Amino acid sequence: MRTTPPNRHPEPGTGPAALEDRALAITLRTLATAEGPLGARTLLPALRAGGIDWAEATAGRYLRQLDEVGLTQSLGKRGRVITRAGRRRLRDLDMRTKLAAQGARVAEVVRSHDLDDLIDLLYARRAIEVEAARLAAERATAAELAAIAAAADDHVDCVQSHERVGRAHDFHLLVAAASHNRMLAAMAEMFLDPANDLLAELLDLIADDAGAVAPMANDHARLAAALAARDGEAAKRLMQSHLDHLIRLAEAHRDTRRRPRTLRTPRPRR
Template structure:
């Protein structure tokens, strides 16, 4: 059964939602004309029948039809999908070769700084800080499973490591580089387009920190940021 709502069906459902009571085909003709849709009563009748079969509308005796809870959900989901599509189009328009070049430059600088923050963090990190990072990874995994943005978790993960390094200069340098937008929705979009695997690198870094293995932590961080550079380069090659 077709789930995707067409524009005219959306207009009908929105009219039913806004109505104070049940509406029939003739009432909907006027309402849809106000929205710029000039549709015959017979066509609206067919649309109503289709919506009713899918559970989005139901009859209220001989008075007409009203929107159902399923219909309200369908309208809400449609708005969410439209918003996501608009955001995707905006991101595609914003991304350029200049942006990609800047990403690579900043990632190279991050590698120089974060390999050292990871090494120092492995030596100095406390049990409480490890627990905090574990919670960040758990939240990141949950958000990823739900298809939600994990940019905030990414920032929190790297900030926690920089703080655990006990080196205020390196921590400040990381915060300066983070402000360049490396962990924004744009970067997240780029990595999603190349189907990058994200959690693996973070988990490996966490395990190295947990072992207090400075050399391994540094190696894992280098590998992580190298993979980010590779993702940006791959996107560049695919789309530019």
């Protein structure tokens, strides 16, 4: 079956994700490693090797779309070359491919039901999200700050609802995205992927048992206020405290489960 890209293609990668990313990566990598300009006909073998059976005309249209968004440059009849923006996009695609592989391993860890592994994930999140919060205070747009504040309010409003886990994740993802650091944002997405719902649900149960659900939501409100005030150090400190609290709750839950039961010595019969 021949697969063709959509007729209207504002930016490569916005269609069906797997196909679009694969086509874009193959095209850009082929151009990046070529010794000179390439045309659609020369590109076809690489696309077909990647499972994309396009006609030459289809590949030509796709290359023109890449020209329009600045990822490639046409040199007329000589063919096309990759641009500096195209090389940046290729690096981004390669990074996301590697993170996707890491994400699969993270999901496997989560499925292990091992509290130690889940706690390790929280430590990894802390390393990423603390710096993301500091950067978000400096770099977030007004629209991003408004979205973060709304997410914090939503979380506070639904602490008694089953929706609270998703709202908490939304908040953390928005903060990471507002850092405008692609690596930090991508890593946060990996750790907060819906495929890892077991971790989120377990943490929610632990927090609920400890009476910490409402305080956690209030942490988000305070953090949103620090971001709105552009106070990077306060945002960093609040995110650190928030995740430290989660780690302590998870570790206390683990240690309680491991604590050996004390057996009473039976009284001698008279």
